[in-house]
Amino acid sequence: DAGITQSPRHKVTETGTPVTLRCHQTENHRYMYWYRQDPGHGLRLIHYSYGVKDTDKGEVSDGYSVSRSKTEDFLLTLESATSSQTSVYFCAISPRDYGYTFGSGTRLTVV
Amino acid sequence: GIQVEQSPPDLILQEGANSTLRCNFSDSVNNLQWFHQNPWGQLINLFYIPSGTKQNGRLSATTVATERYSLLYISSSQTTDSGVYFCAVEVTGANSKLTFGKGITLSVRP
Numbered sequence: 001d002a003g004i005t006q007s008p009r010h011k012v013t014e015t016g017t018p019v020t021l022r023c024h025q026t027e028n029h030r031y032m033y034w035y036r037q038d039p040g041h042g043l044r045l046i047h048y049s050y051g052v053k054d055t056d057k058g059e060v061s062d063g064y065s066v067s068r069s070k071t072e073d074f075l076l077t078l079e080s081a082t083s084s085q086t087s088v089y090f091c092a093i094s095p096r097d098y099g100y101t102f103g104s105g106t107r108l109t110v111v
Numbered sequence: 112g113i114q115v116e117q118s119p120p121d122l123i124l125q126e127g128a129n130s131t132l133r134c135n136f137s138d139s140v141n142n143l144q145w146f147h148q149n150p151w152g153q154l155i156n157l158f159y160i161p162s163g164t165k166q167n168g169r170l171s172a173t174t175v176a177t178e179r180y181s182l183l184y185i186s187s188s189q190t191t192d193s194g195v196y197f198c199a200v201e202v203t204g205a206n207s208k209l210t211f212g213k214g215i216t217l218s219v220r221p
Contacts, residue, residue: 035211040213041213042211042212042213042214043197043199043211044211045208045209045210058208059112090154097142098159099144099156099158099159100144100146100199100209101156102146102154102155102156104152104153105152105154
């Protein structure tokens with residue numbers, strides 16, 4: 001399909017454990033994004049990347065870190081998962097001045 | 112930061128009806144996109160429309176950037192149109208970061 005995959009699709013983890021979500025693209029797009037979606041809040045930007053090793057914070061970045069060591073992969077890490085980070089996480093890709101393509105999402109539950 | 116307001120928040124239609132969804136934004140933008148999130152959670156890009164009018168089948172969109180609003184038109188609605196419609200904008204100079212509205216929930220009844 002659109003050349004973007006997220007893994008895992010579902011994950012249950014315990015409070016205090018680190019968690020890494022992966023976004024992989026085959027489109028060679030420069031821009032990659034991590035959003036979270038929560039009821040009543042829509043989608044909120046966590047972090048984004050505008051190139052290999054070039055990343056910046058979004059509006060809800062506390063408790064999250066990212067890495068992009070190659071064009072195709074953008075990793076989101078929850079350093080010490082908390083229940084407030086239970087959410088659906090979406091990755092998106094985009095060339096400049098064009099529409100976003102979203103992955104299928106990762107449903108994360110922190111217990 | 113920029114405010115993105117969508118209206119109405121909820122909409123119920125009978126199959127075959129037409130509808131207009133509105134997105135207002137509070138600052139100058141150089142990127143505006145409409146998305147549909149289907150009942151299975153998948154987000155689909157409908158339009159990239161920073162200005163002007165575009166059409167794709169039964170859907171069309173118009174953005175009037177100078178007046179800071181965009182409209183999404185759905186004609187002859189079908190049950191498969193159900194879901195949540197999001198408007199998202201990028202403030203001029205914001206390095207391609209989109210800010211999303213809270214969405215409009217559309218239910219189309221057979």
